[in-house]
Amino acid sequence: MTWLVWRQHRAQFCVGAALLAALAVLLLITGLQMASQYHSAVAACTATHTCANLSSSVFLGSHAVGFLVIMTLGAPVLAGLFWGAPLVAAELETGTNQFAWMQSVTRKRWLAVKAGWLLLAAAVWGGVISALVTWWSGPDNALQLDQFKPGRFDIMGIVPVAYALFAMALGICAGALLRRTLPALAVTLAGFIAVRAAVTLWLRPHYISAVTVTHSVLNGYTPPGSAWQLGQDVVGPHGNLVAAPNGAALYNIPLGYLPASCASPARGAVRIAPSCRAALASFRSVVTYQPGGRYWAFQGIETGIFVLLAAGLLAVAAVVLLRRDA
């Protein structure tokens, strides 16, 4: 069976390996440049004691490569589209399953070996890309501290492996159910985007309950380290939530909530009238965030979710293929 899998997929394997090699060369070269750029910037700012605002004064690497790295968000689904969806659907569509299934191999073993090798290939695909991107982003993560944010979290660490497994399983399942390659491709793409978006938007913020910090609006607050800030609300003197500003505002508070003295700040220097300052002091800012220390816990939870989804989809595909007539 393994021989058949290899014979059927060796061309795709070569294309995949070539793409990975090209990406590796590009990221290795630019990654090394960025690392040296970062180290010299740190050395320079240490000498002049200006490291506090290093993140805003230095831009590492190039926009083009940075864009390409963000595009690896879509890499996992490619595995599902090009390997997963046709895996079963193309055979059912052309009837070649009737050739394969009349050799001395049970359908169960046929599916297990085929899906097994391709899941492994998907995991390697997702893993290699993620390893490259994670290493490449090292200096940038140290500078911007944003690896926990959606869009960055999704292309680093171990989650890309789980996404690739999920995409592959989704493709196989869609192919087994729809029995045609093109519809299976469409469902895989749409399903992958929908599930990833839903998990990112609605589930991920709640894996562990967020940390809430309340402070005066007059003192700014930034969650420490590479935290993922979920929201910032302003609470008024009576504990009422202040609506987001939709026009003139001071410290994110619409002027309607504030005394008239806040409406006309003194000319020239930004000075706030004492009566306005007293009013502002009664407003609180509430910041909710996930601390940077939870990064790997979140990676683990998200990986678990997508691996479980993949297992469920594969189970459905197996039941459909084994129960239905060929």
Next chain:
Amino acid sequence: MTTVIQTCGLSKQYRRVSALSDCAVTLPEGRISALIGPNGAGKTTLLRLLAGLAKPTAGEMTVLGGVPRQDPAFLAEVGFLAQEIPLYRRFTADDHIGIGAHLNPRWDAAYVRDRLRSLNIPLDRAAGSLSGGQRAQLALALTLAKKPRLLLLDEPVAALDPLARRHFLATLAEAVACGGLTVILSSHLLADLERVADHLILLATARVQLCGDIDALLAEHQILVGPRKATTAIEKTRTVVQAVRTARQTTLLVRGNAPVVDPDWESAEVGLEEMVLAYMSQPSTGQPSTGQPSTGQDGASAISHLTTVGEDQ
């Protein structure tokens, strides 16, 4: 003699359409059985059920001593070639031989290569670029290379030219003569089947009309030619399969070979083609002898269980 296939009440329903109903077939070892029937009679369904590619809705079957199942030992013994001739379009003959070699316990790669060479079919060209006949030859050779004990072929010769057809059937007969092989061969080409087959399964409208050794079946049937008169006397001892009436005479194809007492009737032997066509042209009421209820026929033709052809009244 051992029985290779035995089915009882075998039925297959696709949604509301009955593809095969109440099918009882017995096939002894070493036979080449011709599976005949009009389009849509259930030939492919029967073969797919026997191969284990589809599951019956009702009924039982024993194939090679067991129920068709997902088991390497069973699959190794059964060769099935689908009508669509499924091959991997991008794979060469050599690739297909490789697949077979990796997936089967018994595999005669040399046989496939020799056969393709003798037919001048290239081993290194993608199957998709071969002609229809060449693909059929390749698929047949691959099916035989598995060395199955039961070979199920769904219209294998349809894509072959007359010479290749004769060649293929000769190969088949040879393989069966070597022993241990039983074949079911579905086809519309009666003349071809007559040459190699010694057993017949005739399906019409999802039901088995005839099943048995061809010689025995032919001996059971006869043609009676007589004056145009009532056939009730004949029907007492025989089943009228087909009746053709002209102004002066009646020709009956009957089942049952009791001697004819009435001197008005002359009997004659029946040929395979005549017999098969008579059964195939029956209305969709199933076997007349069993008096099965009519399905989708209007009342008048359901009452009369005679097929009347060429009536000139």
